[in-house]
Amino acid sequence: MDIRQLKHFVALSETLHFGRASEACHISSSALSRSIKQLEDTLGVALFERDNRTVTLTREGEKFQAYARDALSQWDMIRHTLLEDASQLHGEISMYCSVTASYSFLHDILRRFRSRFPGIEIKLHTGEPGPAVSRVINGDEDVSIAARPDHLPASLAFKSTGLSPLYFIAPVDDPVLNPLVEQEVNAIDWRKVPMILPEKDLARRRVDQWFSNKGIKPNIYAQVAGNEAIVSMVSLGFGIGVVPKIVLDNSPLADRVKVLSVTPTLAAYDVGVCVLKKKLKNPLIEAFWSQLDTDT
Structure with missing residues (x-):
């Protein structure tokens, strides 16, 4: 199956910038533009509104974004289920944390994880700590390093690291x-x-x-x-x-x-890792989640 167009769409929907999205997808901006146009032609609707300065999702694009993210997640799950006897997991996990957390709490976690699962790639995004939990809930990231909220949403799983x-x-x-x-x-x-x-x-x-x-x-x-x-x-x-x-x-x-x-x-802040409970069915995320028990 060729799921590249879905990956191209998700990258552009998250960055809303052809240059950054094409760089993330390792293709040229013109190739990305063609891929998005082919997808729009197949669906029969415009997914983006674009001019010389801005790129925004249409209403149809916002609906398709949820589908595309879920489809890619389902694809990863079925692919790794079919290859469960393989000696090594392959794929990528998107992660968000603050800059400070990236070289404190996260450093040891990733060092151990990398040695155990070298075939899993981590896409790390950094920024202010405030949006860490919401980015997971909204589906922008698979996992986040965050301070545990006073009231943890029922949809989230949280593991404390310190x-x-x-x-x-x-x-x-x-x-x-x-x-x-x-x-x-x-x-x-x-x-x-x-x-x-x-x-x-x-x-x-x-x-x-x-x-x-x-x-x-x-x-x-x-x-x-x-x-x-x-x-x-x-x-x-x-x-x-x-x-x-x-x-x-x-x-x-x-x-x-x-x-x-x-x-x-x-x-005190209870700093840890949070993930949507439903995503723990993904073998990649489950592997990351399980190894936290041996780190803490």
Whole structure:
């Protein structure tokens, strides 16, 4: 069976960019364009709207995207079921994680997995940690390294790989900020302390709850998308920040900030791997999932 057109379509539907999609598919942009046109001719509908600047999915394209992803997943499952007696699994798994997680938690996982299943290719996408869970739920990735949500969706399976405390951090030596926080912890007037907080997601919810429990409206100086940027701004003396320990441990600016002994402490991140339960039927993903038991 020739499933290349489905792979070409999925690549373009995810990137919405002919150059990046053709590079991912290892073909030229013109060849990709021809493949998509042939698929559209076969279906009798336009899957993309495109002009000189943008590429977007049509309504029909959005419907076909769900089918194409499922068809490719089913193809992988039946192919490996038919070849279950083969000595080695082959194929690819798409994965998402933050940049920090890629060289901390993920490093050892992939090192061991690679040695056991060299025929399985990992397509790694990195970005901010916030969308990690939603990218799995939406079908954009097979697996993600993520902080366990307070309420895990029923459709998801989650395996913990370790805990990462959430820290309040301050600049090491700042004449303005240090007098505000270098006193007995219960005496700190948090209404006067400028805060640099995550824009949203799990860490922000926990910080907001922390201030709410104290009956305090935080003095927010900045709301930042990336944890690494929070460390940077704190090191420059813009305010007090909140970041996971994993970020601080791997930051080149770690020696320019200090951890504050704040009470009560924030609940730690439970960092782990998440996957849709239905995808565990895929032999490739099941192999990755099973080997996590030997890593932790």
